[in-house]
Amino acid sequence: MNFSFDTVPQIVFETGAAARLGEIVSPRMKRPCVVTDRGVIEAGLIDDALQSLEAAGLDYHLFGGVEADPPAKVVRAAIEAAREHNADGVIGFGGGSSMDTAKVIACLINTSQSLEEIYGMDRVAGARAPLVLLPTTAGTGSEVTNISVITSDDDQKMGVVASQLYADMAVLDAALTASMPRHVTAATGIDAMVHAIEAYTSKIKKNPLSDALARQALKLLSANIIHACEAPDDIKARENMLLGAMLAGQAFANAPCAAVHALAYPLGVHFHVPHGLANSLMLAPVLRFNCKVAAPLYAELGDVIGAGDTGDFQMRAESFVAKMAEICAATGVQSRLCEVGVSHNVLPKLAEDAAKIERLLKNNPRPVTQDDCLALYTEVL
Ligand SMILES: NC(=O)c1ccc[n+]([C@@H]2O[C@H](COP(=O)([O-])OP(=O)(O)OC[C@H]3O[C@@H](n4cnc5c(N)ncnc54)[C@H](O)[C@@H]3O)[C@@H](O)[C@H]2O)c1
Ligand SMILES: [Fe+2]
Missing domain, CATH: 3.40.50.1970 (Rossmann fold)
Structure with a gap:
């Protein structure tokens, strides 16, 4: 290794x-x-x-x-x-x-x-x-x-x-x-969770140190994000979020991000959707898209966040995907592209731009085509 x-x-x-x-x-x-x-x-x-x-x-x-x-x-x-x-x-x-x-x-x-x-x-x-x-x-x-x-x-x-x-x-x-408004706490915290998840499943440079950091990061972030949104002055929750975000940063600096980030970037460029919110919007569809291929790793992350399933790894992976969507929803962030001003007619342009971001897409556990990008955007319109 x-x-x-x-x-x-x-x-x-x-x-x-x-x-x-x-x-x-x-x-x-x-x-x-x-x-x-x-x-x-x-x-x-x-x-x-x-x-x-x-x-x-x-x-x-x-x-x-x-x-x-x-x-x-x-x-x-x-x-x-x-x-x-x-x-x-x-x-x-x-x-x-x-x-x-x-x-x-x-x-x-x-x-x-x-x-x-x-x-x-x-x-x-x-x-x-x-x-x-x-x-x-x-x-x-x-x-x-x-x-x-x-x-x-x-x-x-x-x-x-x-x-x-x-x-x-x-x-x-x-x-x-502690002064971050709720929507910034939510969006930036979800960005950090995406860093941990994408580092853990990174196809080319996945490594044991990034894995350990990503697991600990996702554990801290998933356990504290809703509380940090609801009790913004709780400094212990803020410390856990800040530590989790840093650990996730160390993880993905060495095992780079993938399709969630590639699909998020065009939303920032064309619609000025904040980076964390763009990631949050694309997280659930990309997790569902990757789920079959990445199931063994998603199952492990499901155990890390306490998704609660004890079945085979496919079932545990599905529980992980469902639990992540549940956590994002509980923070109160938007979940559909139409809520941030994106309309149907621009989706082909977004898909064309996302498909060009090879430096990220090459790290995704499942290959992603331009048609896949279009389908993923359409799914959350
Ligand atoms: N270098 C990397 O490794 C890396 C990784 C992921 C994302 N990014 C980039 O980082 C940028 C996004 O950064 P971000 O999500 O931290 O947001 P940001 O730096 O763009 O800040 C978002 C908003 O929050 C406000 N804000 C920040 N801290 C605050 C606080 N404590 N209280 C109140 N308001 C506060 C800012 O004034 C700003 O209006 C994007 O450009 C993204 O592409 C970089
Ligand atoms: Fe990011």
Whole structure:
């Protein structure tokens, strides 16, 4: 059995850690560019962290202009802002959009490489600037992945995948996630569950370390997501969600995602459906589609989430698929494409786009054609 496994070298998991961010990052940088979005600033989430940077004598620049599914032009503006500040390090503070933007800034701030030149696998030349990431959603796991997802100028979701995108440090403070509104808690938490499931069934790079992480992640996430939605201030549930999302991130960084993500991306590009919600919409149909082929693995995951079936593996797999759909429904997220503005006539275009995302589809346990994509979208219209 051959495999390799990478993750970030240092993880600080400490509720309240953001308030001592200055002390944590000062050995690594003196003039950081702090990267976030308006929602995070308006929720007052970053105030304590900025104060602590000041108290530690750090001369920071705040870039607060990140947009969801970060568009290339916003990323370029952020790189320019960091250069103008003469930043010697980057702090990504927010959801996946802010962290993904921060990762790319750290790679490009000191080079002449363009953003377009690093789209794809292992295209980043040279070392990056020091990079510290703090998630405020319990979802993407971007704080521990080597991936950044950017929306290109021609509206394609482009992955930048390179070892330089592993941060120097991830700081996980569950208190930062308590202000997420219910629909964001739900969607980002479902995204994390999809990471765990797709890593566990990943066709090419499935490995024992990712498996162990994915199982523990799915156990934590499935047991806490509904409670985190219903009791948003319960910090224990928030910690379990944040830990689960990070473990799932470590799993899928080494055993990549598959068809749920491939089908979700066009919904984000064409209809600005948030990433987690797009995944949630496509989860049940893809699980049903994969169920026969992936039944032995789905049966194992059914045991992990306590789906409760003790029959043969096909029955246990079906219970797993049903239980996942039940958990998603209980969070209150939408379950049909028509609820997010998608109409029948665009489905062929969505299917055409999804079928092109070979880097994800090749990891799916069952081969997926363009016709399959169309059938899967139609099923949840
Ligand atoms: N790099 C990776 O490994 C990876 C993996 C999966 C997804 N992604 C990408 O990450 C992005 C999605 O990230 P996301 O789901 O975390 O959402 P996001 O970063 O786009 O944030 C969603 C919204 O939630 C708000 N928000 C974030 N934290 C909050 C908090 N604690 N309280 C209140 N509001 C808060 C933000 O302001 C924003 O309006 C997509 O671009 C997706 O493609 C990256
Ligand atoms: Fe995702």
